[in-house]
Amino acid sequence: MEEAILIKKTLPKYSQFSNFHLTQIPPYLVYPSFDTKDVTNHLEEIYKIREYVIFNLTCSPALTHRENNIAARFNQLASEVIEDCMMISSPTQIALHPSYQEIIGMGKNIFPLLIKKLDETPIFWFWALEAIAGINPVPKSHRGNIPEIVKDWKKWANTNNYAG
Amino acid sequence: MPVRDAYIESRFPQLTSYKIKSPIDDKYNCIAFAANDNTKWWWPKAPFYWPPDIPEKEDLDSFVACYKSLGYKECRLNSKFEKGYEKVAIFVDPNGIPTHAAKQDTDVKGFWKSKLGRYIDIEHTLKGISGTYSYGNVGVILKRKVK
Numbered sequence: 001m002e003e004a005i006l007i008k009k010t011l012p013k014y015s016q017f018s019n020f021h022l023t024q025i026p027p028y029l030v031y032p033s034f035d036t037k038d039v040t041n042h043l044e045e046i047y048k049i050r051e052y053v054i055f056n057l058t059c060s061p062a063l064t065h066r067e068n069n070i071a072a073r074f075n076q077l078a079s080e081v082i083e084d085c086m087m088i089s090s091p092t093q094i095a096l097h098p099s100y101q102e103i104i105g106m107g108k109n110i111f112p113l114l115i116k117k118l119d120e121t122p123i124f125w126f127w128a129l130e131a132i133a134g135i136n137p138v139p140k141s142h143r144g145n146i147p148e149i150v151k152d153w154k155k156w157a158n159t160n161n162y163a164g
Numbered sequence: 165m166p167v168r169d170a171y172i173e174s175r176f177p178q179l180t181s182y183k184i185k186s187p188i189d190d191k192y193n194c195i196a197f198a199a200n201d202n203t204k205w206w207w208p209k210a211p212f213y214w215p216p217d218i219p220e221k222e223d224l225d226s227f228v229a230c231y232k233s234l235g236y237k238e239c240r241l242n243s244k245f246e247k248g249y250e251k252v253a254i255f256v257d258p259n260g261i262p263t264h265a266a267k268q269d270t271d272v273k274g275f276w277k278s279k280l281g282r283y284i285d286i287e288h289t290l291k292g293i294s295g296t297y298s299y300g301n302v303g304v305i306l307k308r309k310v311k
Contacts, residue, residue, distance in 0.1 A: 088263075089281050090263060091209060123282055126211055143211055144205050144211075144213020
């Protein structure tokens with residue numbers, strides 16, 4: 001399949017999924033034959049072609065479409081969490097919300113978006129930040145002090161180039 | 165303060181009589197508010213505040229221990245106003261996990277006060293916020309002498 005067709009037709013279809021990675025492009029999409037035996041015999045060639053396509057696509061403006069989709073999906077999920085959990089005190093209850101679970105599943109891609117959300121609705125996002133970063137940078141002396149916890153996370157994000 | 169709130173009423177259909185007492189504030193939650201602390205978010209899990217030496221477990225025993233450390237004693241489900249005492253009601257979900265705390269209003273008999281998560285705080289009856297949304301029902305009530 002020609003690269004132009006892949007960018008125009010296939011990438012938008014896959015990039016609507018927030019956790020899409022270019023390496024998930026099925027090999028058969030870059031090789032003209034659908035014959036199983038033929039594909040099996042040319043696997044090495046197929047993977048090389050896919051690598052070439054991915055290399056070119058990483059410079060492609062089609063990626064902007066993907067990044068925009070990630071932000072849009074995150075914002076939609078965050079809105080659902082805020083709407084449903086506005087009056088909930090338990091961070092565990094909030095974290096178990098299906099939309100919250102999906103946010104955690106989006107991984108490091110959305111870390112800058114989470115840091116930005118701390119300015120609006122701080123208490124919701126500490127669990128997700130810790131789950132994604134694998135660390136809790138808040139000292140014991142700041143426990144419960146929401147403005148200080150926000151500062152701790154922002155400082156950590158800046159130091160580790162996660163601020164976006 | 166506005167007189168009514170559509171969001172609250174949609175989540176608590178039994179809430180017929182209530183008063184809005186303060187605006188949205190992210191700094192404190194219901195557990196803190198019931199402990200007369202409007203500066204921190206209390207929950208037995210980092211990075212939130214929990215009193216020292218109290219087990220950091222999300223179960224009723226830990227929450228009871230939390231308020232006992234502030235001088236409260238259990239009085240089962242006795243929600244009646246008693247002169248000279250202040251009371252706290254801890255709500256639990258169907259699995260017995262704490263969800264919310266309310267403190268008794270010492271000015272208006274029969275009414276309680278709650279900070280609703282990060283949302284506003286209201287004056288209400290216990291029945292008004294029971295049985296619905298994510299709060300469940302009252303699991304235990306504790307009381308202490310007014311200082």
